[in-house]
Amino acid sequence: MGKLVDGVWHDVWYDTKSNDGKFVREDAGFRDWIKNEPGAKFAPESGRYHLYVSLACPWAHRTLIFRKLKGLESHIGVTVVCPDMMGEGWQMGLPEPLFGHMRLHQIYNQAKPNYTGRVTVPVLWDKKLNTIVSNESSEIIRMFNYEFNELTGNTDDYYPQADREMIDEWNAYIYPHVNNGVYRCGFATTQDAYEEAYHQLFASLDRLDEHLAKHRYLAGKTISEADWRLFTTLIRFDAVYVGHFKCNKKRIADYKHLNGYMKELYQVPGVSETTDFYHIKRHYYFSHTGINPTQVVPVGPDLDLDSPHGRDSL
Ligand SMILES: N[C@@H](CCC(=O)N[C@@H](CS)C(=O)NCC(=O)O)C(=O)O
Numbered sequence: 001m002g003k004l005v006d007g008v009w010h011d012v013w014y015d016t017k018s019n020d021g022k023f024v025r026e027d028a029g030f031r032d033w034i035k036n037e038p039g040a041k042f043a044p045e046s047g048r049y050h051l052y053v054s055l056a057c058p059w060a061h062r063t064l065i066f067r068k069l070k071g072l073e074s075h076i077g078v079t080v081v082c083p084d085m086m087g088e089g090w091q092m093g094l095p096e097p098l099f100g101h102m103r104l105h106q107i108y109n110q111a112k113p114n115y116t117g118r119v120t121v122p123v124l125w126d127k128k129l130n131t132i133v134s135n136e137s138s139e140i141i142r143m144f145n146y147e148f149n150e151l152t153g154n155t156d157d158y159y160p161q162a163d164r165e166m167i168d169e170w171n172a173y174i175y176p177h178v179n180n181g182v183y184r185c186g187f188a189t190t191q192d193a194y195e196e197a198y199h200q201l202f203a204s205l206d207r208l209d210e211h212l213a214k215h216r217y218l219a220g221k222t223i224s225e226a227d228w229r230l231f232t233t234l235i236r237f238d239a240v241y242v243g244h245f246k247c248n249k250k251r252i253a254d255y256k257h258l259n260g261y262m263k264e265l266y267q268v269p270g271v272s273e274t275t276d277f278y279h280i281k282r283h284y285y286f287s288h289t290g291i292n293p294t295q296v297v298p299v300g301p302d303l304d305l306d307s308p309h310g311r312d313s314l
Helices: 058-069 104-111 137-146 161-179 181-186 191-214 225-241 256-266 277-287
Strands: 003-005 008-010 049-053 076-080 123-126 131-134
Touching (some): 003 104, 058 137, 104 123, 104 131, 131 137, 161 181, 181 225, 191 256, 225 277
Antiparallel strands (some): 003 008, 049 123
8 A cells, every 4th residue: 555756656554643543535636527518628438438446445336336327337448456455556457458557556647647645446547638537436426427328328317406415415424424434443543533433433323224214215215326325335344344444333234224225225236246245355354454464354244135125115
């Protein structure tokens, strides 16, 4: 794990010392947008864009789900990096198809030779302008939700106008406490920083479970972006976060409503194909040697994801 400084790779772990042991996530460095409008710099064209993802990563997982559900698989190519993220950061198993690079930091440098920042997945690459459009998953999924509709004919909407306020509110609540909350537990380097994150996480999961007792989805009557953003954390929870990140007050399997909700989302056609528990477990347990120095990857747990979710009556 490391970062680029002026285009040079440095093998460094997260700096928690300057934040009282707290893990603080760095903002993404590439924030352009694909737009379906005349004269757009990044226009929605078939075959023009390429995604670099890790199947382990919850942020990258969001983009794979949207690529699948929005019918973008034949329009946007994908390179899946290896699950092990060691001294050189994310690496390819085979030379990636655009430049033959073996390391993701070479892709960042290809876009910006003097780049300074972390080298994260997902990355949305533009083959025409030879640059990174975006490395921010929350924005990539918005682009996938709308901007290719004319090309694909798929008008499914995960950010409908009528529910936007609710979706935004849930996103703003879930990101710090749950999505990033599990990382704030796992990467904390002081007891206090860990406990603060832990209590916020489980208070939030309790609140979500209560909400989902009465509502089938987070916002509105259909599955929205807020649900998919929560899902990619929930699906990793029992396999990784409970043990590796010490989020062990309860498992998702112990939450009646959250568990059924997670299963319903997992059972949406196509979604299980985007979920890879080998990559998920191998990445976290093998790569974070500061947390798990033996790099032994647990065999369990046995997950029950295909049984009836029991949410139809809501
Ligand atoms: N804000 C980014 C966060 C992406 C992110 O942090 N990805 C992790 C993988 S789960 C990563 O690549 N980490 C490498 C690093 O921090 O060096 C997004 O949502 O797209």
